[in-house]
């Protein structure tokens with residue numbers, strides 16, 4: 001590659017609070033892919049949470065300071081990327097509404113302006129950088145679940161699939177009833193746990209029908225829900241964020257083959273977790 | 282409101298029970314799947330579908346913002362055409378008006394056209410108290426009525442029943458209230474329909490009074506419109522001497538031309554047909570033809586409360602097509618009864634709390650009966666932003682509970698918001714997660730969680746936090762150790 005598609009671009013990473021804490025491998029993978037494409041990634045340390053959980057549970061007043069913080073923190077960047085369809089959906093479609101509902105029209109305008117530059121990961125790659133081949137290798141049987149907010153709030157359509165199709169070695173299979181909700185739904189998963197599990201069980205069933213090794217999506221929260229059912233069922237199917245698949249390269253698998261640990265890594269789990277000895281020491 | 286649904290438990294409780302009914306779940310999955318595919322087929326063949334939806338929404342929004350004017354115009358047109366107009370503020374008043382109108386004719390029974398408004402006010406029950414039998418003539422409504430059941434779908438109220446169950450209900454109940462089914466009735470749909478036809482024919486020919494709703498009411502002309510599939514509505518609207526129609530005040534349309542838009546939107550969205558088999562229109566009284574005593578009861582019953590909410594009022598655009606039910610993953614699994622209303626599914630979740638207010642357990646729980654997946658909003662023919670309204674109503678429920686003794690959820694939400702409003706507090710909390718991640722070591726998931734978190738872990742493993750957050754990694758790797 002002579003001139004990289006992201007050369008000269010400065011992009012702020014909004015890791016999202018749950019990825020930051022629970023699934024750090026995902027934002028790390030975003031950094032890996034973007035840097036590979038020549039993008040300069042920045043991580044503003046004063047970011048916290050988009051407030052989606054508050055807004056969607058009815059706590060607009062509690063979400064308000066987070067809307068304000070988001071607009072302030074990400075104001076000065078050309079582009080902001082987040083590896084979560086639902087958080088980007090909340091920024092784009094709810095922040096201004098929350099501000100307006102709390103009687104803050106000026107903040108609503110500011111939130112609208114900021115939101116215009118906020119992209120879900122696959123949007124940034126395909127729409128802004130104009131790439132579908134990010135140089136990834138992932139020699140596994142994979143199926144993709146389009147999460148509701150990327151599909152129906154952001155309308156990312158088949159962008160994630162365009163990216164996955166270019167991955168070397170991948171065996172990409174269609175997921176039956178792919179567009180149906182997995183049943184996570186934020187606090188819905190707790191407030192209506194029975195219905196949520198009934199929906200998730202059907203989704204897990206469809207995933208199993210594909211005989212995929214890995215279920216991929218653009219939201220780790222949905223994946224935690226479906227993955228939680230899949231591991232409870234001892235299905236042997238892993239879940240993985242799209243960014244982590246796209247970050248994988250030939251080298252990861254060459255090393256694996258040498259060590260004979262193929263299938264163990266990469267996964268949705270952190271690789272740098274200390275060993276038991278380290279913890280007990 | 283409706284007498285049949287009072288004292289419903291909150292959605293979660295009713296849903297849990299419904300989820301255990303595997304026969305019902307299979308019936309629902311099959312039926313909603315079939316309608317969904319049909320709808321998608323006939324919608325996809327129109328390249329101006331989005332424009333039609335926008336036009337439908339615009340017409341309804343115009344009506345809603347000038348409702349006072351259009352209603353007065355409707356009353357004038359109806360009166361001029363020989364109909365008598367009555368105004369009902371609530372269910373009780375509407376029932377009282379209809380009961381006394383029926384009594385005045387001396388009739389002891391009425392035939393009914395399928396109507397959501399009369400279901401909403403619990404008219405059949407009110408008439409029963411007054412000693413008047415109300416016979417439902419829509420096939421699915423008949424099944425529900427004979428089965429002493431409640432409707433579970435707007436368009437197909439007996440959607441939760443399959444053929445075998447319907448056969449049993451017919452054999453057991455039909456003979457007690459009229460013409461019995463032939464002995465040796467099988468569950469063949471043709472035979473079931475024939476049994477219903479014979480049973481209903483006797484009632485049509487005998488009835489002196491019919492009661493209907495209306496899909497649309499045209500202000501300019503005073504024309505009422507009923508859209509149906511079976512023709513049983515047509516029988517009720519033409520044969521009896523007296524016709525009483527209970528019409529929600531949001532059903533008004535300015536002109537007959539507006540029907541052009543809605544007659545494209547409604548059949549495709551509801552039954553998945555390009556056009557429905559029977560559309561009846563009537564304008565007051567036509568001398569020597571059809572009912573000669575025509576009444577229209579214009580019903581508020583909470584609609585002006587919904588209208589007062591600038592955001593919530595778009596729910597009044599609803600044309601009761603039920604497309605949102607058929608695509609809803611929650612409705613498909615739980616069915617209609619858990620919503621505690623004749624309006625189930627996504628539209629029920631946004632309409633009931635507005636029409637009835639948010640004082641009861643079930644109405645407070647309805648806005649939460651959704652994963653916010655957005656499938657409903659995508660199919661709604663009048664572009665109601667159902668997910669946005671759900672969130673709006675959740676906010677209303679939460680705000681109404683502020684100020685008292687705070688609940689566990691309120692405390693948790695306030696605490697979390699406080700933590701997130703300063704990144705240093707957030708970092709401290711993350712450190713705690715890192716510590717527990719280290720303590721849990723190599724385990725990727727946790728099987729059981731304590732206390733309220735067990736709602737998650739009863740069926741799902743939970744992820745363990747990693748030993749290092751992204752933030753800590755970034756500081757370490759990217760040299761920004763603030």
Ligand code: SF4
Nearest residue numbers: 599600602603605661
């Ligand atoms: S809300 Fe929309 S989709 Fe649902 S019944 Fe009403 S018109 Fe149909």
